[in-house]
Amino acid sequence: NPYLTPSVSVSASATTICAGTSVTFTATPTNGGSTPSYQWKVNGSNVGTNSSTYTTTTLGNTNVVTVVMTSSYACLNTPTATSTGITMTVNPVLTPTITIAANPSASVCIGSNVSFSASITNGGNSPTYQWRVNGNSVGAGSTYTSSALADGDVVTCRLTSNYACTSTNPVTSSGVTMTIFDLPTIS
Numbered sequence: 759n760p761y762l763t764p765s766v767s768v769s770a771s772a773t774t775i776c777a778g779t780s781v782t783f784t785a786t787p788t789n790g791g792s793t794p795s796y797q798w799k800v801n802g803s804n805v806g807t808n809s810s811t812y813t814t815t816t817l818g819n820t821n822v823v824t825v826v827m828t829s830s831y832a833c834l835n836t837p838t839a840t841s842t843g844i845t846m847t848v849n850p851v852l853t854p855t856i857t858i859a860a861n862p863s864a865s866v867c868i869g870s871n872v873s874f875s876a877s878i879t880n881g882g883n884s885p886t887y888q889w890r891v892n893g894n895s896v897g898a899g900s901t902y903t904s905s906a907l908a909d910g911d912v913v914t915c916r917l918t919s920n921y922a923c924t925s926t927n928p929v930t931s932s933g934v935t936m937t938i939f940d941l942p943t944i945s
Contacts, residue, residue: 759832762789764839766827774847775817776923782813783823785841791830799824819848852880854919856931865937866907873903874913874934882921890914909938 764787771782787794787810798806800821806812812825822843829837861873876887888895889902891911896902902915912933919927 761833761835762829762831763835764789764794764827764829764831764837766790766825766839766841768823768825768841768844770823770844770846773844775849777818777848777851778815780813780815781817781846782811783825783844785810785825785827787827787829787839789829789831789834790827791832793830795828795830797826797828799826817846817848819846821846821848849923851923851925852921853925854878854880854885854917854921854927854929856881856915856917856929858913858915858931858934860913860934860936864934865939867939867941869905869941871903871905872907872936873901874915875901876915876917876931878917878919880921880924881917881919884920886918886920888916888918890916907936907938909936911936911938 766785766787769784775781785796795808796810797804798812800823822845824843825841827839856876856878858874858876861875866872874889878885887898887900889897891913912935914931914933916928916930
């Protein structure tokens with residue numbers, strides 16, 4: 759039998775993930791023989807079992823996953839081979855939030871122009887907004903202006919984050935309840 763040199767490569771079900779996501783790594787041996795053995799490693803520390811696959815949900819950002827394969831072939835130049843590492847990008851899971859404010863205030867005279875602005879966190883680089891009055895859609899964008907609000911109307915805004923890893927999406931602001939005063943009559 760000729761002397762062979764074993765090698766092993768690793769593929770991942772994903773390399774950019776949200777924290778806590780399950781990832782499966784698969785080893786593909788060359789000259790591994792009929793029953794190669796495997797030792798998986800994360801940042802050089804042993805993990806997993808003697809299997810051609812390794813699945814985990816506990817990876818951190820920049821963790822490097824490798825596998826050491828020991829060939830069962832009889833005639834080898836060296837019995838083991840180590841894969842090239844796969845470096846993981848693990849994004850934290852964030853919770854988007856939104857609050858809204860009325861300007862000049864939530865108490866105005868009938869027909870007054872009221873502007874609402876949204877303040878958000880964890881919305882991503884291009885979030886979307888859906889303004890609602892009493893649950894009915896009335897506009898999009900980070901601001902909403904109306905002069906047709908009635909007493910008791912409740913204004914809310916729904917934020918849809920485009921950040922890849924969110925715990926809750928979309929989220930809706932607390933409502934701003936309008937107090938609208940009639941104009942006084944002069945007799």
